[in-house]
Each structure stands twice: as C-alpha cells, then as structure tokens.
Amino acid sequence: MLLQGNEACARAAVDAGCRFYAGYPITPSSEIAERMAELLPPRGGVAVQMEDEIASLGAVLGASLAGRKAMTATSGPGFSLMQEHVGYAASTEIPCVVVDVMRAGPSTGLPTSPAQGDVMQARWGTHGDHPIVALAPASVAEVYELTVRAFNLAERYRTPVVLLWDEVIGHVRERVMLPDPASLALVERARPSEAPGAWRPYAANGQAVPAMADFGSGHRWHVTGLAHDERGYPTQDPAVVARLQARLHAKLARDRADVVLWEGVALDDAEVVVVAFGVSARAARRAVGLARRRGARVGLFRPRTLWPFPDREIADLAGRARALVVAEMNLGQIVGEVERAAAGRTPVTGRFRADGQPLAPEDVLDALAGAGVRGLA
Numbered sequence: 001m002l003l004q005g006n007e008a009c010a011r012a013a014v015d016a017g018c019r020f021y022a023g024y025p026i027t028p029s030s031e032i033a034e035r036m037a038e039l040l041p042p043r044g045g046v047a048v049q050m051e052d053e054i055a056s057l058g059a060v061l062g063a064s065l066a067g068r069k070a071m072t073a074t075s076g077p078g079f080s081l082m083q084e085h086v087g088y089a090a091s092t093e094i095p096c097v098v099v100d101v102m103r104a105g106p107s108t109g110l111p112t113s114p115a116q117g118d119v120m121q122a123r124w125g126t127h128g129d130h131p132i133v134a135l136a137p138a139s140v141a142e143v144y145e146l147t148v149r150a151f152n153l154a155e156r157y158r159t160p161v162v163l164l165w166d167e168v169i170g171h172v173r174e175r176v177m178l179p180d181p182a183s184l185a186l187v188e189r190a191r192p193s194e195a196p197g198a199w200r201p202y203a204a205n206g207q208a209v210p211a212m213a214d215f216g217s218g219h220r221w222h223v224t225g226l227a228h229d230e231r232g233y234p235t236q237d238p239a240v241v242a243r244l245q246a247r248l249h250a251k252l253a254r255d256r257a258d259v260v261l262w263e264g265v266a267l268d269d270a271e272v273v274v275v276a277f278g279v280s281a282r283a284a285r286r287a288v289g290l291a292r293r294r295g296a297r298v299g300l301f302r303p304r305t306l307w308p309f310p311d312r313e314i315a316d317l318a319g320r321a322r323a324l325v326v327a328e329m330n331l332g333q334i335v336g337e338v339e340r341a342a343a344g345r346t347p348v349t350g351r352f353r354a355d356g357q358p359l360a361p362e363d364v365l366d367a368l369a370g371a372g373v374r375g376l377a
Contacts, residue, residue, distance in 0.1 A: 001178065005143045006073075006170045008178075009099060009163070010035030012147035013071050015181040017188075018097070019045035020063035020070040022056045024078060027111040028167040029101035032073040053078035057085040061094050065223065067214030069151055073099035076118050077108065079125065086160055087126030088225045090248070093158035093202075093210070095189060097150045100162060101170040104356040113356030114166040116278055116329040122162045123307045129245060131252050133259060134162040134307040136277045140174040146304065152187040153259065157251050158209050164306065166329065168279045168358055192219060202244070203230040208251035252308055261304035262313055266292060270299030272371050273317050275338055276327040277303045280359045284327050287364035294375045298368060306334070314341035318348075323371040326350040327364050347371070 003011075010032050013021070021036040023029075037047040046063075050056040056072045063070040074082065079100045089096055102118045104110035122134040133153050135146045143165065150161040192199045192211040196219045204210045213219035222232035227244060229235045252259055265288060267273065276284035281302040291298045301317060303310050314337075318324060323346055326335040335350040342348050351367035353359050369376045 001176060002173050003140055003176050003178075004031060004171060004173050005140045005165065006031035006101065007035050008140045008144040008176065009073070009147050010039055011178065012144040013097070013151065014039045014043060014045070015184060016069065016148045016151035017186055018069045018071050018151060019043065020060065020068045021045070021047040021072065022050050022059035022063070022070070023072045023074065024050055024053050024056050026053075026075045026078045028103055028170050029073045029075050029099060031170070032099060032101075053081040054085065057082040057096070057098065060096050061085060061089055064094050064096050065215045067217070069095070069155065071097040071099065073101065075101050075103050075111075076105045076121070079118060079121060083126040086132070087128060087130055089160040090126070090130040090132060091225050092223050093212070093248070094160075095154035095158050096160050097147070097154055098160060098162050100164050102164060102166040104354065110356040112167065114168045114279060114329060114358055115354065115356065116164075116166055116280060117333070117354065118164060119306060119328075119330065119333040122164055129249070131159055131248050132162065132307055133157070133159060133252065133305070134164055135261070136164045136304060136306050137169065138278050138281045138302065139169070140172065141176045142304075143169065144176065144178060148184060148186075152185075155187045155189045156209070157255075158189065158212060159252070162307075164278065166279050196220060200230040201232045202228060204247055208247055208254055256308065259305060260308055260310050262310050263302040263304060265300035265302070267299040267301065267317070269297050270321060271297045272323045272325060272368060272373050273299045273301050273321045274325045274327055274364060274368070275301045275303070275314070275334065276364075277306060277334065280327050280329055283359045283361045284364050286361040287368065290361060291365065291368055291373065291376055296368070296373045296375060298373060303334075309337045309341070311337070311341035314338055315343065315345070318342035318345035321346055324348045325364070325367045325371050327359055327367060329353050329359055
C-alpha cells in the first residue's frame with residue numbers, strides 16, 4: 001500500500017498493542033494524532049488531545065501505570081516541554097513511547113522544514129544520569145518496524161523510548177508491505193508473581209528489570225521521582241541510591257545487542273566510511289553508490305539506534321578505515337560521538353546542513369572528496 005511515514009507510525013503503534021494516545025497538535029507530527037484518533041476507539045482504546053505537551057506525556061505515564069501501552073508524538077518545541085516527564089519516566093521506570101518528528105530550530109524555527117537537530121535533546125534533554133533508547137528510521141517501512149520495536153523495548157526494559165525522524169520521513173509516501181498484525185512478536189511487561197503484600201516494586205530479584213504491577217491490581221506501589229528504595233519510598237542512603245543508578249543503566253547495557261541496531265553498506269573493503277542516520281542516510285546511500293561506480297572504495301554505516309550510541313561498532317570502523325565522514329542535518333551532533341568513539345584512530349570530518357533543506361547526494365560526494373576520495377569530480 002501507499003503510506004505516509006506518520007500514518008505508518010500510527011498503524012504500527014496500534015498493531016503493537018498501544019491503546020492510549022495523548023498529544024497536542026504540532027507540525028510536522030499532527031498526522032499521528034489524527035490517525036490515532038481514528039484507529040484507537042474501534043479497538044477499545046483512547047485518544048485524547050491534551051492542553052499542552054506537558055500534560056500529554058503526563059497522561060501517557062498515567063495510562064502506562066494503569067497497564068496500557070501508551071504513546072505521544074510531538075516535534076522539537078513540544079519535546080522540550082516534555083523533558084521533565086521523560087526524566088520521571090526514566091527514574092520511575094514507566095514504559096512509554098515518545099515520537100519526535102524533527103523540524104528546523106531552535107525555538108519555533110521552520111515548522112514545515114526537516115532537520116536532525118534533536119539528537120542530543122533525546123539523550124540529554126532531561127537532567128541527571130538516566131538511561132534512554134532512541135531509534136531513527138530512514139523509510140516509511142522502517143517507521144513501522146521501529147515503532148513496533150520501540151514498544152517492545154519500552155515494555156521489556158521499562159524505559160522511555162524515543163522515535164526520531166524528520167519532516168521528510170514523516171510526510172513522504174512510499175509503497176510498503178505491512179505484516180499481518182497477528183504475526184508480530186510483541187513483548188508485554190513482566191507482572192509480579194508475588195502476592196500483593198510480598199511484592200516490592202523496585203526489587204529486581206536477580207534481574208535488571210523488576211516486574212511491574214498495574215495500578216488497581218491490588219499491589220501497593222509508591223511512585224516518586226525522588227531517589228527511592230526497593231519499596232519505591234524516598235531514600236538518601238548513598239548505597240541504595242548507587243544501586244538504583246547502577247541497575248537503571250545495567251538493564252540496557254546488559255542486553256546491548258538487543259537494543260543497538262545498525263546497518264552497514266559496502267563496509268568490507270571501504271577505505272572511507274560515511275556515517276549517517278535517518279533521511280540523511282538516504283542521500284549518503286545514493287552518494288556511496290555513485291562513488292562506487294567511479295571506483296572509490298567507500299561505505300556507509302547507518303545507526304538505526306542513536307542511543308545507546310553504537311560506539312563499539314564505530315571504534316571497529318575507525319581501526320580499519322582511513323577516514324570517517326559524518327553527514328547530518330544539524331551543525332554537528334552525532335559527529336562528536338563518532339569522534340569520541342574513534343578516539344583518534346582515524347580522522348573524522350563532517351558535512352552539516354541546518355538551513356531547512358535536506359542533504360543531497362552531491363553534499364556527501366563533496367565531503368568524500370574533501371576526505372581525499374579521488375575521481376568524484
């Protein structure tokens with residue numbers, strides 16, 4: 001079928017079991033809210049327009065605490081308003097999915113133009129050390145795939161998961177073959193096996209991710225954004241706080257292979273590797289193909305997971321390639337992570353664009369030429 005990226009997200013969310021959506025209209029994400037309002041009620045779900053983005057994510061967290069898979073969608077300005085609740089969800093381990101359809105900024109910026117400027121906001125937008133997952137699809141089909149995966153990761157690891165794409169991916173229409181929803185492998189959060197009186201909501205019992213009871217199920221649960229003990233009550237005990245912080249991060253680090261996704265194109269013999277994600281990777285893929293036809297040994301590394309960052313994979317590439325070229329639609333965000341992971345093993349350069357226009361294959365070819373790749377003129 002011919003499907004728009006934002007529409008694919010809504011379909012995938014419903015197919016993944018999402019039964020609650022709360023949001024506030026904002027370009028270029030509004031089609032997600034519109035489609036959720038159509039799709040959820042016939043399936044017994046609820047879609048509600050809140051008064052603002054702060055309330056939207058707050059409502060999503062409440063629905064998740066009540067046992068529902070829940071999602072919101074926004075763009076950069078709204079994502080800024082949601083950050084306190086993102087941190088609250090990370091600390092209290094409330095599963096949720098947040099879609100950020102990026103547009104050019106800062107502030108109101110260019111509401112109808114694409115950008116990739118929210119990468120660091122997704123990782124560090126809320127204060128304190130906290131775990132988070134951020135996925136970056138590069139096509140309509142991948143929007144569907146990674147939206148389903150976002151819900152699975154949120155449920156498995158009890159964490160907020162951010163989906164990052166831009167106005168182009170959100171609004172482009174592409175032919176896709178959607179799977180039968182009955183064939184999807186879906187993850188449900190672990191529920192407690194203990195009796196209500198014996199259950200401790202943050203006792204991992206040898207696992208990094210504790211079981212989660214639904215509000216109203218009879219299991220008493222104290223939820224607070226303060227540092228808390230296994231019962232959920234506030235604590236200032238340094239040892240207890242340290243254990244909580246260690247466990248929050250360990251649950252993603254332990255299963256890194258399940259969380260960190262990436263794609264490689266023509267990497268086996270590549271002397272120069274382009275690193276690009278989302279819509280920029282589409283231009284990079286085209287540029288790599290053109291360069292290969294001209295005899296250049298170049299490749300593409302495309303992170304599908306931006307956070308946790310695929311630093312081990314970048315480190316491996318840095319040990320084999322004579323240069324890395326980062327292409328992104330901002331003034332340089334992922335490039336800093338690539339430089340950190342490369343750790344001086346190979347030169348890292350960047351091709352950036354932040355004028356509301358997408359990167360073109362010619363931009364990437366120019367960057368490759370600047371990195372010493374010959375025969376591209």
